[in-house]
Amino acid sequence: MAASQKLATFIMDLGSLLIKSVFRTKEQQSMTKRFKVVITDLMTEPLDAERLVLGEVADVIALDAKSEAELVGQIEDADAVMVYHYLTFSKSSIDRLSYCRVIVRPGVGYDAIDIAAARERGIPVCNVPDYGSEEVADSAVAMAVSLARGTHLLCNRLRRGVGPWNVDQAKPIPRLRGRRFGIVGCGRIGTAAALRAKAFGLEVAFFDPYLPDGIDKALGIRRVERLDDLLSSSHILSVHCPLTDETRGMIAASEISRMPQGSFLVNTARGGIVDTVAVVDALQRGRLAGAGIDVLEQEPPPVDSPVLAAWRDPNHPAHDRLLLNPHTAYYCEEGSDEFRTKGAQEVMRALLGQPLRNVVN
Numbered sequence: 001m002a003a004s005q006k007l008a009t010f011i012m013d014l015g016s017l018l019i020k021s022v023f024r025t026k027e028q029q030s031m032t033k034r035f036k037v038v039i040t041d042l043m044t045e046p047l048d049a050e051r052l053v054l055g056e057v058a059d060v061i062a063l064d065a066k067s068e069a070e071l072v073g074q075i076e077d078a079d080a081v082m083v084y085h086y087l088t089f090s091k092s093s094i095d096r097l098s099y100c101r102v103i104v105r106p107g108v109g110y111d112a113i114d115i116a117a118a119r120e121r122g123i124p125v126c127n128v129p130d131y132g133s134e135e136v137a138d139s140a141v142a143m144a145v146s147l148a149r150g151t152h153l154l155c156n157r158l159r160r161g162v163g164p165w166n167v168d169q170a171k172p173i174p175r176l177r178g179r180r181f182g183i184v185g186c187g188r189i190g191t192a193a194a195l196r197a198k199a200f201g202l203e204v205a206f207f208d209p210y211l212p213d214g215i216d217k218a219l220g221i222r223r224v225e226r227l228d229d230l231l232s233s234s235h236i237l238s239v240h241c242p243l244t245d246e247t248r249g250m251i252a253a254s255e256i257s258r259m260p261q262g263s264f265l266v267n268t269a270r271g272g273i274v275d276t277v278a279v280v281d282a283l284q285r286g287r288l289a290g291a292g293i294d295v296l297e298q299e300p301p302p303v304d305s306p307v308l309a310a311w312r313d314p315n316h317p318a319h320d321r322l323l324l325n326p327h328t329a330y331y332c333e334e335g336s337d338e339f340r341t342k343g344a345q346e347v348m349r350a351l352l353g354q355p356l357r358n359v360v361n
């Protein structure tokens with residue numbers, strides 16, 4: 001080949017190389033840099049799920065922060081942030097993110113994240129809506145049945161050696177079958193709870209203003225148009241709506257006072273929806289016969305929390321009628337792996353510039 005031809009080929013190759021590097025896909029560009037992903041809370045170190053999904057392209061740092069102040073200096077250069085429900089992720093944290101492509105909440109409820117502030121900054125917030133509806137429904141119905149059948153109460157009574165062996169005639173337990181199980185918010189978890197309650201022979205009704213017509217018929221359950229109608233007719237009320245401006249404080253003293261005397265209340269949704277001080281008060285006065293609480297307004301609760309005091313003190317009138325769990329209704333090993341993996345996969349999509357699956361803002 002003549003020298004001039006060689007030179008022409010060389011120039012053409014160089015040109016095509018230049019064009020290729022300038023017009024690389026976002027995906028190709030992304031693969032050349034190592035990203036920083038910060039898990040803000042809950043984890044002391046990234047688990048296998050995050051490492052498996054993200055390890056090749058990102059350094060995953062787990063902070064286990066107990067307050068937002070601990071995030072200062074740690075998140076500013078993050079390419080993605082994963083926020084669990086133990087931490088509020090407010091505008092002040094969001095405004096510190098300089099490069100962040102996504103905020104992922106590896107779970108259902110994203111009430112602790114200021115999604116409006118993220119929207120203003122153009123940062124998508126994504127949740128994982130589909131990892132554990134059945135476990136939460138299992139936990140809610142298990143609490144309701146345990147309270148209504150007296151299992152919890154009788155177990156405590158026996159442990160303390162109070163009352164007769166066998167039935168205490170002074171404290172009759174009404175039949176469960178045929179009683180009304182009322183659901184506030186009949187989405188994924190509410191529906192799973194409805195199916196379980198039906199299997200116990202309970203008559204199920206729900207209040208959910210946002211569901212289209214026909215769900216009631218498809219599930220063979222009753223729809224009520226007003227929360228009041230559900231409150232006044234439910235022997236067991238189970239809360240399954242998200243915490244929003246509209247639902248904050250939705251079940252307080254006046255709502256509880258409209259429930260039938262001796263009914264049961266279960267909350268596995270969010271603490272901010274139900275006023276737990278009013279619940280303890282209603283248990284004390286016998287208005288409520290039992291309450292199953294998985295979530296509190298503040299988690300972990302302060303040491304002087306009235307609900308903790310009632311639950312700890314065997315002499316407190318509400319003690320035997322209160323089932324308290326540490327926000328674990330969702331938990332099972334498989335589900336944990338699922339929300340971590342799905343959360344990390346959403347982060348990966350953002351890092352690669354691919355379409356996101358569950359943007360909530």
Ligand SMILES: NC(=O)C1=CN([C@@H]2O[C@H](COP(=O)(O)OP(=O)(O)OC[C@H]3O[C@@H](n4cnc5c(N)ncnc54)[C@H](O)[C@@H]3O)[C@@H](O)[C@H]2O)C=CC1
Pocket residue numbers: 108109110129132133136184185186187188189190207208209210211240241242243244246247268269270294295327328329330331
């Ligand atoms: N304790 C735990 O471990 C867990 C708690 N949760 C909580 O459960 C909530 C529900 O989860 P999913 O059923 O998966 O959500 P979902 O989005 O499938 O269903 C929520 C339903 O609530 C309804 N809703 C909204 N506002 C309402 C209102 N003002 N009154 C009545 N209904 C209303 C919606 O229309 C929707 O049908 C989550 O937002 C989360 O806070 C979720 C997972 C685990």
Ligand SMILES: O=C(O)C(=O)CO
Pocket residue numbers: 085106107108109110330
């Ligand atoms: O997924 C949720 O919303 C939970 O509360 C558990 O993290």
